[in-house]
Amino acid sequence: MARNITVIPAKEKKTATNAPLATSHIRLAAYCRVSTDQEDQLHSFEAQVQYYTDYIESHKEYDLAGIYADEGISGTNTRKRKDFQRLIQDCEDGKIDLVITKSISRFARNTQDCLTYSRKLKALGIGIIFEKEHINTLDASGELLFTILSSLAQDESRNISENCKWGIRSKFKKGEMHIDASTFLGYDKDDNGKLVINEEQAPIIRRIYDEFLWGKNPQQIAADLERDGIKTGRGNTKWHTTTVISILTNEKHKGDALLQKTYTADFLTKRQVKNHGEVTQYYVTDSHEGIIDKETWSAVQEELQRRTDYMEKHHLQKYSYGDAWSPFIGRVYCGKCGDSYGRHSWKTRNRVQWQCKNHRDSGVLTCDNRHVFESDLEKGFVLAFNAIYSDKDAFIKAKEEQVATGSPLTKVRARQMIELIGQPPLEGFIPEMAQLIIDEVIILGAKEYKFRFLDGTVKKMKV
DSSP, X not given: OOOOOOOOOOOOOOOOTTSOOTTSOEEEEEEEEOSOOOHHHHHHHHHHHHHHHHHHHHOTTEEEEEEEEEOSOOSSOSTTOHHHHHHHHHHHTTOOSEEEESOHHHHOSOHHHHHHHHHHHHHTTOEEEETTTTEETTSTTHHHHHHHHHHHHHHHHHHHHHHHHHHHHHHHHTTOOOOOGGGSTTEEEOTTSOEEEOTTXXXXXXXXXXXXXXXXXXXXXXXXXXXXXXXXXXXXXXOOHHHHHHHHHOGGGGTOEEEOSEEEEETTTTEEXXXXXXXXXXXXXXXXXXXXXXXXXXXXXXXXXXXXXXXXXXXXXXXXXXXXXXXXXXXXXXXXXXXXXXXXXXTTTTEEEEEETTSEETTEEOOOOOOEEHHHHHHHHHHHHHHGGGGHHHHHHHHHHHHHHSOHHHHHHHHHHHHHHTSOOOSSOOHHHHHHHEEEEEEOSSSXXXXXXXXXXXXXXXX
8 A cells, every 4th residue: 555645844933922023123241340349441441331231222123121240240150240141130030132242251251151151042032142152042043153162262261260369379489469458457469469567546455465365355345445436447337246356366466477378279260269278378487567466466376275275175176265244253163073063043042153063963963072152262363362472472472484485375364463462452352353364263162262364373262
């Protein structure tokens, strides 16, 4: 039996939802971008905007759908480009028929982003015209050429990034800093790019170092700066504890500079990570004038390390600086089992009691050291401090020897004790003084305590 073949003609292809009709004007949008916010680049940006405005208005077949422009933003990632994202959204909303841009590198230097967004728009029937490369993504041959050229654009971005890294690291080798001084509290840059002290901001830095060594914790310092309306390097009035600690540990405040603290891990995402030895670092001594003298800076670092060691010794998760209302917090320990003492307040009895945290375990007595009343701790502190006056001259002589030969922190603590012992003996408990000089209190019994001060002085007292 002979086969019978029926020809079924192809149907005429329907126009995509967003594709322009042949008889209608094409709604053309332009996308512009410059890579940096430098003045010459911003002139280029303005020129691009004006060029596309004139271009679209001079072609009768086009209607201006909008000029979308991002200035001073890198092209390696599209997430931070607000106008780019607005352009894509308007395309999805059917407001645009065609997009025009100067080149692939202006659109994106990330191959994945290039392909993702061009295909997304192509699926909507929207083409992208790249003037420099003479590509229209709706053309049959455009896809392959576009893929190749977008990869080259990404490689161009990588080369630029590598060249920038080389330039910056070459400066580091010469001891030249690469820093944005506009947000660096205490310093400005002169015409030669060298750090110079900002005399209006420098007292803030000195205040932070001084208050820290006199017993204030970073949280207190931040709160006081905020209360006084002092602005951060970024001009904010909100201070964070981490900001204060960052200032206390920054070597630039003593006139030195550690270069290459961070590095760019990925040129596409611009992700900055801390340098833990992956990239060569350079330490420059006396690179500029310091706000803080080197001995004071070293004393602060010693104190920070002392607190770290203190936490390890007592198995603490964080260091307690104590509070003016209760300077013993985090500093009272059991003389029998070594565990810390906890504070308990009974408002109805108007009494505050301290007890070993290892006193009972699941109801079973595990440490028989006695509880103590906070009023007795306060009396013990006054007695311990005033006991120094019994041989005041010898004490001062020993402290003066420490000032002459001790470490930076030892010198600071010795000077502080000389200053305090120069005042009359205590007539009552002063919480602020206790917070300043107490290192730890060892409970030997209900009425017997051993006080260790931060300068190393140890006094055993009965109350």
